[in-house]
Amino acid sequence: MNIGTAADQANLPPKTIRYYEEIGLVTPSRAENGYRDYSENDVHRLRFLQRSRSLGFTIDECRLLLSLYDDKNRASADVKAVALEKVTEIDRKIADLQSLRDTLATLAKHCHGDGRPDCPIIDDLAGEAANAAT
Amino acid sequence: MNIGTAADQANLPPKTIRYYEEIGLVTPSRAENGYRDYSENDVHRLRFLQRSRSLGFTIDECRLLLSLYDDKNRASADVKAVALEKVTEIDRKIADLQSLRDTLATLAKHCHGDGRPDCPIIDDLAGEAANAAT
DNA sequence: ATAGGGCTTCCAGTTACTGGAAGGTCAAGA
DNA sequence: TCTTGACCTTCCAGTAACTGGAAGCCCTAT
Known part of the structure; x- marks a missing residue:
């Protein structure tokens, strides 16, 4: 899905989502036309980020939390x-x-x-x- | 007096004092050698700033407070x-x-x-x- | 064909400093 | 007198986490 749709689903502005990509938090694939293409999992991660951030975690803490989220042996x-x-x-x-x-x-x-x-x-x-x- | 002395008296780092000058909060005169030369009044204003900042006022609010401090008809x-x-x-x-x-x-x-x-x-x-x- | 909305990248600005480099100045001691 | 070290100067860059805006491509609907 395009960034606008992902933004709606994650409740984050597109600008912020691009920023998260820039700092390596969520890296979507690209469509043929160069548009970012977000998978369901990407959106999950974005939602995870918005919730974590809204709870006061810093970006670095979110990075850690995301890695724990990913780690099924955490x-x-x-x-x-x-x-x-x-x-x-x-x-x-x-x-x-x-x-x-x-x-x-x-x-x-x-x-x-x-x-x-x-x-x-x-x-x-x-x-x-x-x-x-x- | 030199910036180091003013810094001690105002309880502010020299770096911060230079920054305050850069943004037009406290502008000392200059000695012949180019060093900043702080008057007693300058130091009062610096102390005022450090106290205001420590109470949570933003720089812009400090600017306003300083102008009220200066205004004897406030x-x-x-x-x-x-x-x-x-x-x-x-x-x-x-x-x-x-x-x-x-x-x-x-x-x-x-x-x-x-x-x-x-x-x-x-x-x-x-x-x-x-x-x-x- | 054209208009609009959405997408792209890149650059700059936000707050209030803080760190560091390169170099000038001053006072004290050998 | 020379040197050393502390202090001073300016300028540039970085911090946290975005946000705004410009220039330009893409897609869809009319």
Whole structure:
């Protein structure tokens, strides 16, 4: 099938699919006219990629996951390890964001938010304040 | 002062400081020998930038914040709006990450994690499973 | 025949730096 | 005075994962 159809079935833009080919993730055969020709298996792999990416895995992690997907002798422990590592990473990101959020919210709460220039947010950013929030 | 000293005082790498100059954020004068020469005010602006960036503001937002910092007739409401918008954005990111995290954790929990190939994580990614987790 | 839509490749831009090469400058020590 | 090493300069390239756009070929329907 053509790239447009594959794109619809995998829920990925054609541009992205070409990119995945360029980096060696999914390499379709070519029709006589030079068009990419995607097999069912190619589409499966594309769907696998879109799902993996949407779950936050990097391209390199997707590469690994794809190889595990292909490996019928894989150990599920290997897959689980990748997933759990990602969970830990996400937890760290969430904690970081939470901390930023709290700092910003505290600063904003202390700001009058009126027409006057006094602003604890600016003061904090300028480092002139006694750390209203860290 | 030279870029190295400014870097120490602003807690930013020299490379980053040069980059900030390139994009027009902080433009120091030059000494006779061609070296950048940072004033106290330049360093204040650099510190302002490092703090703003560390709080998650993009470069463009920092540009805006810097202009508010410079504007002695600013309305604190404008600053507060920027901060609150960022809080909202961060909240959204946290929610997204939380959802990913939960999905992954659920998938991992259902995975035996042993030497056998059966793996609900792979099944989910392949879209072959009845959405164990969404 | 022509119009449109889809396909091709290739190049550039995005964010916010970071690394590295090639070379000039400065201060301290032998 | 010379040298050494740290520091400074500019410029180019690379990062992650696409995305937009240009120029041009192909296919189908009217």
